[in-house]
Amino acid sequence: MLVNRRRSGAATARRRVLILVENLPSPFDRRVWQEAVTLQQNGWQVSIVCPTGKGYESRLEVIEDVHIYRYPLPAEGDGPIGYAVEYFVAMWHCFRLAAKVWRERGFDLVHACNPPDLLFLVGGFFKLVTGSRFLFDHHDINPELYEAKFGKRGALWKLMVWLERATFFTADVSIATNESYRRIAIERGRMDPDQVFVVRSGPMLDRLKSRPPIADLKCGKRFLVGYVGVMGKQEGIDFLLKAVEHIVYGMKRTDVHFGLVGGGTSLEEMRQLAVDLKVADFVTFTGRVPDEQLLDMLNTADVCVNPDIANDMNDKSTMNKIMEYMALGKPIVQFDLTEGRFSAGEASLYAKRNDPLDMAEKLVQLLDDPVRSATMGAFGRWRVEHQLEWQYEVPKLLAAYDAAMDRRK
Known part of the structure; x- marks a missing residue:
């Protein structure tokens, strides 16, 4: 869905966004890809930093004018040590490739998609150094995810809560996938309700087509x-x-x-x-x-x-x-x-x-x-x-972006 938005004054420079993803490659991650294509269609220059994956091994690829920078990860973590290694490697590559995107294409906003709740380190750094905005796309509630995976709380669970709160604190705007996540952003993350937008992961019907059974x-x-x-x-x-x-x-x-x-x-x-x-x-x-x-x-x-x-x-x-x-x-x-x-x-x-x-x-x-x-x-x-359907979420996504760019913290 293409939404036309008028801006004041004469023609303005195209706004630029860097999307950070750690757990899935683009365009395999459907939600991220729908967001990226929508933003590209609505006047944004879009760059994505994400991991490689099966069928997505190319380190640099341009699809539908979206520039995708990929990095390799070790085998997916399965336990605290495995996750620590995976996330340390991911953060190094995110910083490295974000700097590369900044030099080559620039960005006015960093859009971070969790997990993990460590990407605020990248977004916060570039917010401090370059003045770019930081938008948090809340895909998973990591304290609950940790408890579901390991069946306990303890010190690492408390760390998950702290990292989540630090992410919300750093964000100019947060996107929630549903009302339950919005309440977490407001109550546990202490965000201003006016800066939390619900953007559901609605499907695109032109991709999900009926066909004869096999x-x-x-x-x-x-x-x-x-x-x-x-x-x-x-x-x-x-x-x-x-x-x-x-x-x-x-x-x-x-x-x-x-x-x-x-x-x-x-x-x-x-x-x-x-x-x-x-x-x-x-x-x-x-x-x-x-x-x-x-x-x-x-x-x-x-x-x-x-x-x-x-x-x-x-x-x-x-x-x-x-x-x-x-x-x-x-x-x-x-x-x-x-x-x-x-x-x-x-x-x-x-x-x-x-x-x-x-x-x-x-x-x-x-x-x-x-x-x-x-x-x-x-x-x-x-x-x-x-x-x-995704078309009903597009105006909400664009409203969140407008709010992020207008935000002064």
């Missing part, structure tokens, strides 16, 4: 349940596999296959769990794949599932996968989480929190009721088209 993806079964997302500890893939076990052995259903799309630190562990539960023949793990293969799996699916564990982090977080399922008109089963229910509404059934048996029962209910499934899928598609 029968081979069902592996000879009558039904396919689809999942797309990270294979990590807080994503609840173990709960989903226990639901598969109950469907196969408890409910005696051998006509359902599960297609799980995505990579992550727990992928091999989950593959082994499927073997241990004797359900490997009913589950396909694709790993990280291009969008075309992802869309094939979701378009073939009869029902889509979100097994994210019910914890404080997931309860407050908006999951992109939910709106992608809705955009493709798919009925959903998920655990009963606050933001998940807000996003999906009547497009989903809600299993008891962290109860894989109830999740299994609800999946089978939908598979055996095509009329109800079609009604739920149609509602989800309508909600995306009329309320949640």
Whole structure:
């Protein structure tokens, strides 16, 4: 969506933004890429600093006039020491490449996307030295994420809280992905409510296109349940596999296959769990794949599932996968989480929190009721088209940018 904005006086110089990302390459990170393209279309010169990744190995690439500077990272952290090494390397490259962008293209604003909550060091440095503005794009609530990953608080949890607060303190403006995150920015981050903008991760319907199903993806079964997302500890893939076990052995259903799309630190562990539960023949793990293969799996699916564990982090977080399922008109089963229910509404059934048996029962209910499934899928598609698509978030993003550039701290 292209928004025309008038500026006072004669023609003004084009404004320039540097977007910092640590956990995913661009343009693979859909939210970041949607923001970058939108800003480019609305008169900003956009540069991105991000890591390399599978299929995104080039260190410098220009796509749709967005300049992408990539850096290599060690293997993804899985534990405090691993994360410390990953983040130390990332911060070094972010400082190095930000300085390179400053010399070659310049920037008036640094837009930092967490995790980790360390990017304020880069944004704060250039804010102090160059006078650029700093905008914080709050993707993850890291204190809750730490607790979800490691099951405890302690000194490192307190450090997460301090880093989050330091990030909010440094930011001229903060972007929240939902109202739960906005409350955190205001209450825990002590930000001025007028400087916190909700910009949801709405899907772009021109990317999420319906297409004919591919029968081979069902592996000879009558039904396919689809999942797309990270294979990590807080994503609840173990709960989903226990639901598969109950469907196969408890409910005696051998006509359902599960297609799980995505990579992550727990992928091999989950593959082994499927073997241990004797359900490997009913589950396909694709790993990280291009969008075309992802869309094939979701378009073939009869029902889509979100097994994210019910914890404080997931309860407050908006999951992109939910709106992608809705955009493709798919009925959903998920655990009963606050933001998940807000996003999906009547497009989903809600299993008891962290109860894989109830999740299994609800999946089978939908598979055996095509009329109800079609009604739920149609509602989800309508909600995306009329309320949640990215075009409705564009004015909010541009308003946040205007506020950041007008801000004096």
